[in-house]
Structures are given as structure tokens and as C-alpha cells.
Amino acid sequence: MLSIKNLTKTYKGGKKAVSNLNIEVESGDIYGFIGHNGAGKTTTIKAVVGIIDFEEGEIHINGISVKDDPLACKSCIAYIPDNPDLYEYLTGIQYLNFIADIFQISKSDREKRIKTYADAFEITSSLGDLISSYSHGMKQKLAIISALIHEPKLMILDEPFVGLDPKAALTLKNMMHDMCRKGNAIFFSTHVLDVAEKLCNKIAIIKNGELIASGDIQSLTKGESLESVFMEVVSNAETNSETDSSAAV
Incomplete structure (x- = not known):
């Protein structure tokens, strides 16, 4: 591997x-x-x-x-650095869709995966907020979800x-x-x-x-x-x- x-x-x-x-x-x-x-x-x-x-x-x-x-x-591959540098002018869901677009993930697959991972990390209710408003821990969770989205x-x-x-x-x-x-x-x-x-x-x-x-x-x-x-x-x-x-x- x-x-x-x-x-x-x-x-x-x-x-x-x-x-x-x-x-x-x-x-x-x-x-x-x-x-x-x-x-x-x-x-x-x-x-x-x-x-x-x-x-x-x-x-x-x-x-x-x-x-x-x-x-x-x-x-x-997926890479998560120790201090993820995210696009803070985007909302959480916009960022995840941006990553899904890069990896050409279908609409149905991305929706299912985002829901699964966001629910697991308990940030579903915050996906509509700007990333700039996220705590360090929430940014880390978002980075992990973005890494998992293309399996x-x-x-x-x-x-x-x-x-x-x-x-x-x-x-x-x-x-x-x-x-x-x-x-x-x-x-x-x-x-x-x-x-x-x-x-x-x-x-x-x-x-x-x-x-x-x-x-x-x-x-x-x-x-x-x-x-x-x-x-x-x-x-x-x-x-x-x-x-x-x-x-x-």
C-alpha cells in the first residue's frame, strides 16, 4: 500500500x-x-x-x-495535517461539497457519507455555519470528514x-x-x-x-x-x- x-x-x-x-x-x-x-x-x-x-x-x-x-x-489517499488549513470563508457543507467535487463523488454518495460522518462527529447542525466560527476541534472533525468522503x-x-x-x-x-x-x-x-x-x-x-x-x-x-x-x-x-x-x- x-x-x-x-x-x-x-x-x-x-x-x-x-x-x-x-x-x-x-x-x-x-x-x-x-x-x-x-x-x-x-x-x-x-x-x-x-x-x-x-x-x-x-x-x-x-x-x-x-x-x-x-x-x-x-x-x-487522504491527508490530514496536524493543523488543518481550511477555507474559512466557506461554510462546512460548502467545503465538503468542494472536496467531493474534486474527487468526483456523486450527489447521492456524498450526501449519504456527509450525513453518516457528520452525525458521528456531532457537527451536523453546524455545517451551515462559516468555518471561521468553528473551534479547533470542530475544524479537526471537518477535516476528518473531508478526508473520508472519497473512501x-x-x-x-x-x-x-x-x-x-x-x-x-x-x-x-x-x-x-x-x-x-x-x-x-x-x-x-x-x-x-x-x-x-x-x-x-x-x-x-x-x-x-x-x-x-x-x-x-x-x-x-x-x-x-x-x-x-x-x-x-x-x-x-x-x-x-x-x-x-x-x-x-
Whole structure:
């Protein structure tokens, strides 16, 4: 579903945000992407969805290269950033219809899906209001509905639970499970390790742009908490880095 091979992204000044990253997300996966602030999570996600270019490596979505055919890739994915930038001069329903038009969703399908998702997130009564009047949580809910409206094969989310109340967060988790039971996949970043541990079947841990652990969550944790495993592998990566630096000197 999503294949990231040897991805490297270097910003101006020579800073490597991501270095030789390899991740495989398969159909049915809820794949958690975790790491400290500045570890390279958002850079990786932006490269996957085509927002930024990258110097080395390959990214394929559903077997299609994001560089060779970006429109075909974008047609089968949905992306929700950590701070959705919506058109605030539109009403909620106008925005959802705009997104449905882009993906050429029929009138009957869009009406049914909008009702289902808006009712689930309890914002149906606010769809006629301007987005500028929405709270951060309501904007997040609207962004989620807009992402689901074309039934994407792959959903990519950057800190999706930030700003959601507990009930909305549970609703999103249930929808994520439903998507993956249908053979779709989810790749998302999060700082909340408890969420990743309970929700994901696979995880990848990134530090300073490099992958330091990945795979099936049960195999990685081996009965320990994800938090303790995360702290251990990060600490080991720091120790190894310091050892390599000393050896180089």
C-alpha cells in the first residue's frame, strides 16, 4: 500500500531531516510513526503526500510512484495535517461539497457519507455555519470528514487526535479500525504512546531522521509497554551515536 525506500531529505544548510528511511505499510495496517519533535515525522509525511520533494529514494502508493504520477497517488489517499488549513470563508457543507467535487463523488454518495460522518462527529447542525466560527476541534472533525468522503485506500494523518474531545477521538479510532478491516491502510504520527500501543498493529520509531526500530508491535514490545521500549531504543540509539562519534575522533 505504502512503500518508502531509502528516503533522504536534506534542507538548505545541509541538515538531513530524513536519512535512508525504509518503511512498508500493507493493506489492513494501522501503522504508527513515533518520535520526538524534530525527529523527521512530518517531513516524511509531507514527502509521502507530495508537499515536498526529496533528493534520494522512492515512495510508492498502491504501486505507483509519487514522483512519476502524483495525481494518481493523491486520488487514492487522504491527508490530514496536524493543523488543518481550511477555507474559512466557506461554510462546512460548502467545503465538503468542494472536496467531493474534486474527487468526483456523486450527489447521492456524498450526501449519504456527509450525513453518516457528520452525525458521528456531532457537527451536523453546524455545517451551515462559516468555518471561521468553528473551534479547533470542530475544524479537526471537518477535516476528518473531508478526508473520508472519497473512501481513500490509504489515510495519512499527522497527530490526528490533537484537539479532539474523548468521544470524537473514540469515533475516529473506530473508523480507522473499520477502514483497515476493509483492506485499506492508515499511516499516522503521534506523540501519544498509549494511543499507538492500543491502536496500531505496527510501529516505526524515528530519531534524528533515522529509523531506529520498526515492525509488529507485539514483537517489538514483547510484553513491555511501548513507552518503556521507546525510551530504551532511543537511549540505545543515543549511546551508539556517541560511541561512533568518539571512535571517529
